[in-house]
Amino acid sequence: MELFGRHTETAALDRLLDRAAHGSGSGLVLWGEPGIGKTALLEHAVEAASDATVLRCRGSRMEAGLAFAALHELLWPVMDRLDRLAAPQAAALRGALGLSRDTTNRFLIGAAVLSLVSDLARERPVLVAVDDAQWVDEATAHCLGFLARRVANGPVAVLLTGHEDPASGPWEGLPALEVVGLADDDARRLLVAAAPGADEALVDRTVRAAGGNPLALHELPTIDHEPDGDAPLGRSGDLTPVGPRLRRAFGSRAMAMTPPARTLLLLAAAEDRGDRHVVHRAGAGWGVDTPTWDEVLRSGLIRATGARLEFRHPLIRAAVYDGAPFLDRQAAHRALAVALPRDATAERAWHLAAAADTVDEDVATLLEQAAEQCLQRSAGPMAARTLRRAAELSPEPAAAARRLAAAARAAWDAGDAEAARQLLDDAERLGGELLVARLSGGLRGILEFAHGMPERAHRYLVCDMAVVPGARGAVELGTVAVRAAWSAGRPDLQQEALQRLLAVDTDSDPALTELLPVLRVWWSCYDQTGEVTPTTPEMASGTVSRLGTAAWELLPPVPLAQAWGIEGSLLDVLREQAVHLRRRHELTALALVLAQTAVLDIAAGRWEAAETAAADGLRLAEEVGADHVATQNRVSLGALAAARGDHRTVDEHTTQILQVSVPRGVRGLSASAYLHRGRAALFDSRPQDALSHLMPLADPEHEAAHPTCALLAAMDTVESAVQLGNADAVEPQVAMVETWAQRTGATWARTIGHRLRALVLGGPAAEASYQAALDVAGAADYPFEYARTRLLYGEWLRRARRRADARIQLAGAAEIFDRLGAKPLRARALSELALAESPRVRLVPSRTDEAGLTTQELRVARLAAKGLTNREIAAHLLISPRTVGHHLAKVYSKLGITSRAELARIDFAGGMRLRAAGD
Template identity: 65%
Template sequence: MDLFGRRTETAALDGLLAQAAGGAGCGLVLWGEPGIGKSALLDYAVEAAAEATVLCCRGTRMEASLAFAALHELLWPVRDRLETLPAPQAAALRSALGMSGEPANRFLIGAAVLSLVAGLARDGPVLVVVDDAQWVDEETAQCLGFVARRVRTDSVALLVAAHEEPDAGPWEGLASMEIKGLADDDARRLVDAVTPDADESLRRRTVEIATGNPLALRELPTLNRDEVLPGAIPVGPRLRRAFCARADTLKPATRALLLLAAAEERGDRHLVQRAGAGWGVDASAWEEALRSGLLEASGAQVHFRHPLVRAALYDGAPFGERQAAHRALAASLPSNAVGERAWHLAAAADTADEHVAELLEQTAQACLQRDAGPTAARALQRAAELSPERADAARRLAMAARASWGAGNAGAAQRLLDDAERLVGEEAVVRLSAGLRGILEFSHGVVDRAHRYLIGDMAVVDGGRAAVELGAVAVRAAWSAGRTDLQQDALNRLLSLRADDDPDLSPVMPALQSWWACYDETGELTGSSPGGGGDTVGLLGVVPWALLPPTLLVWAWGAEGPLRDVLGLQVAALRRRQELPALAMALSQTTVLDLFSGRWDTAAAAADEALRLAEEVGADHVATQCRLSLARLAAGRGDRAVVLENTERALLGSIPRGVRALSASAYWIRGRAALFSGQPQEALHHLTPLHEPGHDAAHRTTALLAAVDTAEAAAQLDRLDVVGSELTVMDAWVRRTGATWARAAAHRLRALAGSDAEPHFRAALDAGAGDDPFELARTRLLYGEWLRRARRRADAREHLGAAAETFGRVGATLLRDRAVRELDLAGGAGTHQDAAGLTVQEFRVARLAADGLTNRQIAAQLLISHRTVGHHLSNVYLKLGVTSRAELARVDMSGDFHLRG
């Protein structure tokens, strides 16, 4: 049996069974809240006691008042053993089991059960299991408690599961163990096992609500989420039965108090007291409720021991009683508590009520001002349900969809839009929601369809700002699809909009025209260039995220510096407002900037955060972008498995939806991974499709940025025609933009083409690589290799050493090793020192020694004598400040040694 997170508990049970098998009888009470996993542990013990005689019974509320009902269940399978008992004991036990009409003698019955169990134990271990002991009839409980305290010399183990700690009563004196909730990691594993297809949002919410309760973890993910109000805790029948059973034993006034407390979600004890005054809730009811353990109080606050208790008691009450509770609470609120009164009246309403709907809408507006999007969406959805007029209902549903989208629930937003459209039609909902359907489609759907929606909706939405935002996203959707025709059409429509009356938008329109310049039929760019880009990017810092151009495009223009500042402001603002979809997109763009700037560790952290957010809000394309960022990082670090896994997932999501910008990135990253692994033919296989019209990976911006990789792979295969073609594209872009990275790339391509290589290598180094130290190091590596082949070893060592240092710092191990090999070829062992003062040969010896090789093994591998190895190791120890191989093994050989000339 697979029990997640129960190693301590199962070890205790194993020890108990072993102790009993050894002839030392014992008992143990497992206690904890309903659903916590006590029964599962009992099942584990039964399964583990395969060689034992197992006697089981379970208490039930219906039979709790029937004397010896549980004992009947326990002993009925072995009733034939009554004949082995002394006559008085046998007669008493027959009476308890209903096999005779003689009067019951409790002491003789206890003695008889002890004799019966002890007799069974002489044939082998006996395991007695009592589940739901809180419902076991008193006579059976007293009898088994009597037995448990007298089996210390018999091979008998008694296991009891109950809700409360056995500090008094029939189980007093037995060892006990509280069963607590699962840790979050174990809870997630259980959810994965129960519902392996659960998405991250469902998994996270289940773990959060269940707070480690295994029954809740099993039941919550299987419930129909469409039948649960947003923000509510769903409760299934098993949970309801488990928690309501205890409340049913309390007096009516106490149950009324519990229902009022369950309906009053804020835990206001004084409000519950005022509302309960008319229900007969007095001090004795409060005392019984607190004594039951279901309700707890602290000062002016009251709360349930577990959130599932509140949900189960509320859900288990008849609807009429819930209505009455909410009306009582609404009537007891102060006059200024408009929002709370609206919620209680809404919960009590069972027909349309415009007054309550208006109150809920006012509450939602206040929530939106406090950035409480989920609560606002919930209020608006309920307001729509209570709206007598279809138009009002549709308007409120559209508002709820906007609030849901802003709060990160794309699925709920789409469902709310669909509901609104069924009431008033598509066009009206486009206007009411400010074109949300196109935004949703762009986030996780087919980008061509998103473009179509957005273009059409620009003419429908009210207000110039909304139309400009939709137009900007439409241009971006076309760019993502690699459709320059659609991009130009969307740009023309966007530029035709008037934004003169909006001081934030009017100066931005020319900037948008510059960023989204398109290629015409001849392959030339139309429109003006943003040039250095600082002013135009800076303008975008005052507008919504939807107007920001994609990071790849900004990098291509060479304006990444200002964009980083803009994105930083956007991320901070979006975090503050909890606009999760927009935050996920902004973070994913920040990740790309960090990757292209050599801040790989920062990029990895940002990509992880953005991926979690994107998966949570259903922003599929943003999630794919994050996976591609992680894949790009893995390509640089030589982890082909991670590259393959993430690019495969990216292509599965992007190709069917026509997102060529993402498909192209996946092909580009695969090409880089192959190139860095020394497989130029495979690299060219992945990179060539970026230029092929009609291919799923054809994308002009990506092809431009990938030109240096394509040309390097082609040069290694002597495909100078491909190098020349890439150079032509790059030269045109340099003339167009003057971007630093493009000028450096053009010089590198000319050097790879083989004509007058050295001045172009030097020019590339002088130009830099924008803000990317990794690309600068690649230029140094290529130049160093060229110098080494030209037998200019001293010059080669300078550039190869610098390249190796950069590659080591960012973790690009494959390229670092390539640079180290070239260094070796450029000067031989023992002629170059790194930052730590080690020569190349000393570094080799140190790395092999750290891997555990002996001096003779190192000598055999390096073709030197073992005495020479010892000499090198002495130098290594001295330079690194270590004194043994054990200390040397703790040194990071991949990152602490950066060779230089």
């Protein structure tokens, strides 16, 4: 088949197939208006892939709400390979395809499809071709998106066609190519080939009317020659878009047929699934007989393959349906509803809904039942749409509000926060805020907490606690309200929410009655006023474990768990929750759990696992539009970048964090951005910059003020302040950590308390504190902080001229930093180790006289030559400004110079070299 004017597109397809043939798989989305030639290009790719295994399917509007309908068509030819899959994957895929009653798990299904395609690709390249992807059911669409993003290392090509730009949705991120109209010359060549007998005038009119649309170029000349049709489309001289012209053209062709044939076409267009048996039964009472079927099939508008009916192009179906009178469409839907099998509840409900022209409680009830079936199949978006239509047909405003509230909850559970918000607005206009709060389980506050401002979320949540049904709903909202106040950095609001939470009457629910004291212990211990119930790490750990048996929303924020030093308990719970969330395909919640898991993995030294979790969580959050959750994953990626010395990535992530969190007042996230900027500066030996980022965490008036983050940042704040000699900033921070260590017994707090006390004491008294920090039970479970303690201790030992002892600590620190990938601190440890190993070097100028400099004198000289002040040099080398002056005096004497200006003219990099003192 010759494709006119498609050199660019076919070249792109050939490259796609060629890369796949050589083991470099990828995906491509062809998109453009209906009839523009996407299907022809897909057929070109299928023909060109003669040496490949081709799996193909086509989207259907009617089946768009049936989970995995398109996947069933795609994989039907290779069903015999299911036995080769791992048992969990095979079970999940069989359940999705209706071959068993196994519970569907979309993550496992995606993995199973990827495994199946990869298995096929071991034998020969594979082409996955999906036409009309805009009508592929959501479950299959996400599965195909999962596949297309993971075939880079195999001989697999995934080619999809659709109407819309795939900049968002399941194909987001895949390479895309817009298919546009043909140029006039190419359109003319195509038209002449399609209608060889067309005269020049007809060619000119058709090219102008078609606007480069190949389908129109094929169809319009034929319609123009039909004697009984309406005025030919190409005869009009206006610039009406191609779409309406084609719809009118196809409508004219249908109108030229007999009434029974037009009825059959309308039934087929309204049925939309292509079920020939249903259409046949529906048309039996309308005079649709065998000659009618022959007439329609001969027209070429519909093709029949076995029990399937298919319009030659979806645009024809739209033209037939839209061109029919409304009363005829109603009658067609009613007939189809009657003709459906008894168990087709959802399809019958939708047909009756399409036939309804006024409110109808019976149909609304059927739609509500259909929505329940959708929810059972985890088809949340379809359930939301079904409930919305049920609300439109509800005679009573209260019933409409109830269904809209349920639709909002279904949309939220499916990860569509924007749709949920709009549905809540519609419900509140009908039923009022309090009624909808009760019906939706307080969804407004939950939405605000996840995507809006935490202080506003707190107000919604504490108010809705009084109206949601059941004690469990009130407890869940109350816990989220406490957490919202924590996110806002508002201990006063947190205590208010906690008091309301503890006042919930849970007598009817023993499990909740047992849970409330646990929540009291957990959240009260955050209050740093000292007026708290005494607790222990073991009690707090038990709290987390017990919360893990409840809803994931009840789990504490990770920084608070870190403050308690009970990350291990929380990590176990989070991993269990992640398994359940993947199974239920709750993407927003899963992205949040991945963000929390990443933070805990960082603390435990599992940096690669943390990066994978945070990157996956960020991708999921961006896919569902959960920017607040995406920001939490950026926090972990920023933390890793700071420790690795990747300043560009730190700036990128923290900037995006602040762009989201500051306007919304999410101080917990803003504080994290400031913390990671401060740490990056500290690790880069810029203590003044570090302190400027870290001090605001404890300033109640600052946008990044947050008590928990200030507590966790104390170790960095004190180290920066000590380097600068800023005593005013030191003691309050040390006291805060030591108080917390006494209150909780947390391993990290005890370790850091000793370390900070060593920094403050200095001199001989510091050694006992350093040693105590290293000896705290469990300190080594935090490898990065453990290595930082060893580094500081080693530097202290080296300055005390105990070089052998210093080398042990510095070498151990360098080894841990190297394993983790913490480049700046590894370099600092190695530099200190060199000082400890080589007590003296000589600087040999290019002239004949020699000036012997110690290694430290050389470092001071180089920094002074760069223009740094004595205070800046002191901060960089972790010595006092007075010591810097002492070293410079010796440098001047040994080099025979008297000023910094002379020092700046010395080429330390090229004109001098170092050699051992004994050379």
